[in-house]
Amino acid sequence: MTTVSFFAPIRENLQAVETLMRQQAADYHHDLDAALQHLLSAGGKRLRPALALLVGKMLGAEIEPLVTLAAAIELLHTATLVHDDLIDGALLRRGIPTLNASWSPAATVLTGDFMFARAARLASQVNSLEVMQLFTETLAIIVNGEIAQLFEGPGLADRAAYYRRIFAKTASMFVLATESAAVLSGVDEAQIEAIRGYGHDLGMAYQIVDDILDFTGDQVKLGKPVGSDLRRGLITMPALCYLESHPDSVALQSVLEGRIVPESEMDALIERIRESEAIAQAADDARRLVHRAIAHLQAFPAGPERESLEALAAYIVARDF
Template sequence: MGELNLTSAVSFMVSIQDDLRAVETLMRSQADERYPDLQSALDLLLSAGGKRIRPTLTLLAGKMLRAKGEPLLHLAAAIEMLHTATLVHDDLIDGSLLRRGMPTLNSRWSPGATVLTGDYLFARAANLAAQTDSIPVMKLFSETLSIIVGGELTQMFSTRCKADRTNYYQRIYAKTASLFETSAKSAALLCLTSELHTEALRAYGYSVGMAFQIIDDILDYTGEQATLGKPIGSDLRQGLVTLPAIYFAEMHPEHPLTINLIEGNCIQDQDVLDELIGAIRSSKAIQQSHQEAIQFVETALNHLSIFDPCPERLALEELAHHVVDRKF
């Protein structure tokens, strides 16, 4: 497999293309030569992999604070390897056969082999984090992994099918925003900067991560099935009530379709589900959700304002705007 294709990189990534390629090389080197199937799996996963937003965030934050090159590269690779490992397990749990239009690992391998591959990637991610030689970074890394796994357990066993804002925010923090938060904060920890700067970057990462997941949840309703690789409204079909459905329920509390969401009753009838998903798609709930994502981005930009103007800060601002401008 070839390296990450950055020929169409968005503006905030241009200055760190060489660093991202180095991160990609580090990640691809993590497979044990004794297990060629692992190398094939890693190549498959990395070739399917997205824009590398999280390591980009780490690299830009670290460079803004003048972090040393090699530890920063290992940290960025650890962040993306952890993210990749979570995707392996997520796809298996959700039964997803496609991700970004490409076959998932569990569509080709047995559940046991898929779980073990995810476990191996978690272990290699921890090893990459350890190569930063930073105890605070390693501690934060392990705490983040616990938050992510705890969030998955909560999502699996907690109340489903209910429009609950508190539960929703807790869920998307654990699922997504916690790793964005760590992507930014760990770069600050690596630089031994002030607590003020560390907290500002943590808060920036948190806010960008919350916005990122809200946009993902909007796209679950507004995207095309061929692009998403799953049915429109897939989350609601699985009993996960995300922000567009919450806004719809709040705006139409008497609507026959939303009574189930308010009372927490899972809808089994596919025709009723299709009707509800269609109603959400055509309602102002989508616009309201997008506006909330924009508010998170505005908060993120406010946290960046304490840093001196520089190319990296500008790139981080562009990254935040990009998160809410995504179409897929």
């Protein structure tokens, strides 16, 4: 099953989301508009809008506010990427130049701010205060997570801290997409809890798989060096698993203590992690979460949308490690 087929029940709706997002800077400064088009052309799989649309259609939400919600969430996601790339000094994302590769920091900050503003405006046009509150709460969680990462730096080498971090970074927005769509559908609290569970577990699994691919992926495909997280002092699931079975790794301890590790030693450490059982252990954790995500879906009516949500979850852990 390809991503295309997950999206079959919502193909037209995704097109409407795309159109709505691209209109957001039409009445503003032409450079803002150009920046928005560039950022949206950089692609991305539109997973978050797809989640909102599939959940909302499964639960009987009206299409128009659902499309607006989906556009708001994807635009929020894109806005956070703009500020992230600035903060990390990244010059490429998905192989396409980031805004800060060619724009000044000032223009990049403001473009991100503009996209936050438009995302928030779209969220307000969903016409649900509850959705609006979920939206702003999620934004605060994401930003707080980035602040914590910036200030705490290395030294956080336990699973609880890692899970907290990837919840803030990734899963919180999956929860926003699924929960908001359920709220719009007017389902009961138990169903909202179940869909929150799905969004949460799916988002956590998604980030763990991303963190595995950072070790096992191909430098050319990744568009960045293998092990890039570890190279900047960030301990993700594969490194955590490796640490659990190799607590005395000198190089890994150096990373944890925030010391600079010579490149040759770093290369060797990453190679050891790639070839260790840590990769399979991390993948097991992602699979555990995906199974739990799919189990949450059993609370909902069978049909093409639920099938797509199940297939989407399965696909996440079916990628090559």
